[in-house]
Amino acid sequence: MDYLLFIGLLSSAIAMRWIVARYPYSGYNKPPMFGDFEAQRHWMEVTVNLPINEWYQNSSSNNLTYWGLDYPLLTAYHAYICGWISNKINPTWCALKESHGHESSSHKLFMRYTVFIADLLIYYPAVFYVYRSDVLNKNVATKKLTVLLTNLFYPLLILIDHGHFQYNSISLGLALIAFVMATQSNSFLTSAFFFTLSLNYKQMELYHAVPIFVYLLSAYCFEQRKIKLKAFLSLGTIVILTFFIIWVPVLQHDPIAVLKRLFPFERGLYEDKVANFWCTINLVVKLRSKFTHEALAKICLLTTSLSILPSCLMLFRRPTVRNFYISLFNVSLCFYLFSFQVHEKTILLPCLPLMLLTATYPIECFSFLQFSMISVFPLMIKDDLVLIFWLTFIGFSILALQRIYVHLNQVSLFQLFFSILCITATLPLLIAAIYIQPPSRYPDLWVVLISVCSCIYFLIILVQFHIYQFKETTFKQNPIKKTN
Numbered sequence: 001m002d003y004l005l006f007i008g009l010l011s012s013a014i015a016m017r018w019i020v021a022r023y024p025y026s027g028y029n030k031p032p033m034f035g036d037f038e039a040q041r042h043w044m045e046v047t048v049n050l051p052i053n054e055w056y057q058n059s060s061s062n063n064l065t066y067w068g069l070d071y072p073l074l075t076a077y078h079a080y081i082c083g084w085i086s087n088k089i090n091p092t093w094c095a096l097k098e099s100h101g102h103e104s105s106s107h108k109l110f111m112r113y114t115v116f117i118a119d120l121l122i123y124y125p126a127v128f129y130v131y132r133s134d135v136l137n138k139n140v141a142t143k144k145l146t147v148l149l150t151n152l153f154y155p156l157l158i159l160i161d162h163g164h165f166q167y168n169s170i171s172l173g174l175a176l177i178a179f180v181m182a183t184q185s186n187s188f189l190t191s192a193f194f195f196t197l198s199l200n201y202k203q204m205e206l207y208h209a210v211p212i213f214v215y216l217l218s219a220y221c222f223e224q225r226k227i228k229l230k231a232f233l234s235l236g237t238i239v240i241l242t243f244f245i246i247w248v249p250v251l252q253h254d255p256i257a258v259l260k261r262l263f264p265f266e267r268g269l270y271e272d273k274v275a276n277f278w279c280t281i282n283l284v285v286k287l288r289s290k291f292t293h294e295a296l297a298k299i300c301l302l303t304t305s306l307s308i309l310p311s312c313l314m315l316f317r318r319p320t321v322r323n324f325y326i327s328l329f330n331v332s333l334c335f336y337l338f339s340f341q342v343h344e345k346t347i348l349l350p351c352l353p354l355m356l357l358t359a360t361y362p363i364e365c366f367s368f369l370q371f372s373m374i375s376v377f378p379l380m381i382k383d384d385l386v387l388i389f390w391l392t393f394i395g396f397s398i399l400a401l402q403r404i405y406v407h408l409n410q411v412s413l414f415q416l417f418f419s420i421l422c423i424t425a426t427l428p429l430l431i432a433a434i435y436i437q438p439p440s441r442y443p444d445l446w447v448v449l450i451s452v453c454s455c456i457y458f459l460i461i462l463v464q465f466h467i468y469q470f471k472e473t474t475f476k477q478n479p480i481k482k483t484n
Contacts, residue, residue, distance in 0.1 A: 010124065013152040017119065017162045020392070021112045024384045025165040034101055035383070037165040039067040041094070041102065041111065044083030047076055049096040053253035056261045061096060070261045073246050074201040078167070082114050115161050115169070123169035126176040127151040135183045135321045136356065143359035146403045150355045150365075151176075153399060155392035156373045160345055163385045168345075171205055172352050174198035179328065179353065182212060183321045188220050189238050196242040203262050207332035207349040211324065214312045219319040267341055269296050273447045274344045275375040275454035277303075277337045283448065300340035307334040310466060314473040322360065326469045328353035333462050337455070344379055347372045361468070362407045366400035367419035368461050374423070375454035377430050378447045386434060426453045 027035020046062055046069060047055055055076055058064040069076060086093045086107075093099060093107050130147065137143035161168050175198040181191035195212055199205040221232040244251075250258055269287065270279050278287060278300070287296060311330040315323050333350040336342060351372050358365040373393055380389040404411060433446035442448075 006128075009148070009152060013124070014116070014119075016153065016392075017116065017158055020158050020162040020385075020388055021115075023163055023388050025108070025163065026383050028384070029103065031101055033066070035165075037111065038101060040079070040165060040167070041107075042067045042100070043069050043071075043076065043079035044086055045094040045096060045099055047080035048083030048087055048094055052076075052249050056250075056258045057254070064261075066100070068261065070264060072200045072203055072262060073250065073258070074197065075167075078170070078201070086110060111165070112162070115165070115167060118167050119161075119169050122173035123176075124152075126173035129177055130180050130356070133180050133184070134356065135180075136325065137359050140359070142406050146359040146362070146406065147356060149399060149403065150358045150369070153396065154351070154355060154369060155389075155396045156351065156369070156376065157348060159373075159380065159385060159389060159392065160348065160376075163388065164345075164379065164383050166345070168202070168348055171198045171202040172348065174201065175205055175208055175352060178212065179208075179325070179356065182215055182219075183324065185220065188216055189234055192216060192235055192238045193242055196239050197246075200243070200246045204346050204349060207335040207346070208328055208353070210308060210312055211315055211327040211331045214315050215319050215324045215327070218316045263341075265297055265341065266293070268293070269300070269340060270342045272344060273378060273444060273451045274342050275347070275451040275458065276342050277455065277459070278342075280452050280455045283452070297340050300338060304335060304338045307338050311469060314469050318473045320472065322357075323469060323472045325353050325356050326465055326472065329357070330462065330465050330469060333458060333465075337458060337462070344376050347375055358403070359407060360410070361465075362400075362404045363411055363415045363419055364461060364464065366404060367423060368458075370397065370400070370423055371426075371454055371457050374426055374430065374450065375458075377433065377450055381433060422453075422457055426450070426457075429453065 025035070025037040027033065027038050050061055054062055055069055056064075058068070062068070069079075083094050089110065090106070093102055093104075093110070127148065130151065131144055134144070134147065137147055157168060157172070160166055174194050178191045178195035178198060181187040181194060184191075191212075195205070195208070199209060216235060217232075221228050221235065247255065269282075270276060273279060281287070291299065308331045311327045311334070315327040329350050332353065336346055336350055351369055354365050354368055358369075370393070373389070373396075377389065380386055404416070429446055429450050433450065436446070438445035
């Protein structure tokens with residue numbers, strides 16, 4: 001890549017994030033619980049003031065009902081580092097108990113900078129590593145550029161991290177490195193290491209865990225239906241050792257308490273109006289009144305397991321790079337649609353591998369990425385990010401059209417028409433959600449309709465990509481080889 005182009009793209013990506021960061025964050029000026037911004041600040045407060053054995057424990061100093069820490073240990077260690085720096089700059093920002101709901105312009109600037117630094121240290125290097133090393137689009141400059149632009153300028157990740165306020169770029173960046181390293185035979189153990197780091201930063205990376213395990217197992221641990229014991233043991237050792245090093249500080253205390261915080265089944269089937277299967281079907285069948293909490297969890301487990309099985313079997317049978325990326329998307333989307341305790345923001349997880357396929361299936365991928373933005377529009381309203389949402393949505397739409405034109409020889413006119421129809425048919429709901437008061441009997445009408453339309457579209461794309469994976473598994477004669 002031309003050096004000036006590299007600098008220009010990176011500068012533009014940073015500028016876009018800085019513009020979004022100028023807007024409000026989750027829970028701004030909304031006591032008593034505020035929002036995710038306060039949650040991240042509170043975790044800094046807890047980790048920097050309390051010993052590690054109290055981070056996940058309810059106590060007089062750590063009220064778990066007030067944004068109790070519920071992410072894995074790498075998140076906690078990251079919060080500790082940020083809290084330590086915060087404490088050096090201004091001790092009032094993380095003062096135990098006294099700093100709850102702290103809102104000042106200087107502290108907001110500090111918090112925003114922590115996300116920028118996370119992008120600079122993890123996400124941008126991951127994106128440019130993909131540009132240089134991704135096997136699927138190797139030696140095709142236009143395809144590589146499409147994937148690069150999508151990863152750098154995908155608005156939903158930017159809106160959630162730099163607007164709403166989270167650190168998704170860390171876990172997603174680590175996962176992105178793991179995905180591409182997994183396709184290179186001399187780096188598959190390093191891939192397992194990076195993915196274990198990602199999983200220990202956010203437990204939602206379990207959405208990607210099954211296909212990456214299946215791929216590494218099939219591609220490197222089996223040969224002519226015989227297990228390669230050395231490769232298998234090496235893979236297991238890397239994963240177990242990485243887990244052990246990360247978890248050793250809590251193993252001597254109460255690791256079960258940590259696990260209970262990471263998987264809080266008592267929270268329920270889903271949160272808010274998420275665009276998944278259960279939230280949609282709940283309009284017809286009131287699941288929570290017909291089934292117990294435990295029964296719903298078992299139903300979700302069974303449904304999710306059955307839904308991911310076809311994709312995993314196809315991947316195991318034919319572990320090509322394209323099949324791997326498609327399976328990552330299919331399985332993570334199945335988790336989003338059918339699993340227990342889903343947040344609207346977890347739609348980012350199926351979007352990550354999809355961005356690697358934007359030059360392979362441009363219409364399907366770009367339209368899904370746009371629908372992922374549509375599905376979280378109610379969150380944008382809640383966070384007062386509507387204006388910047390529209391600006392980034394329109395900008396990304398222009399980018400998508402330009403890249404689709406570049407890959408016009410891979411575009412189906414029917415698919416193009418169908419995608420445009422689905423998006424334009426849903427956009428009026430977004431406008432209605434802002435300007436039209438819903439009937440008093442149905443106060444969540446627009447939010448529900450946005451979720452239902454998004455869910456239906458996600459299900460259609462899920463079926464479509466299973467068909468693509470079936471074709472890749474069954475009919476392709478010349479698989480894309482792993483690199484040495």
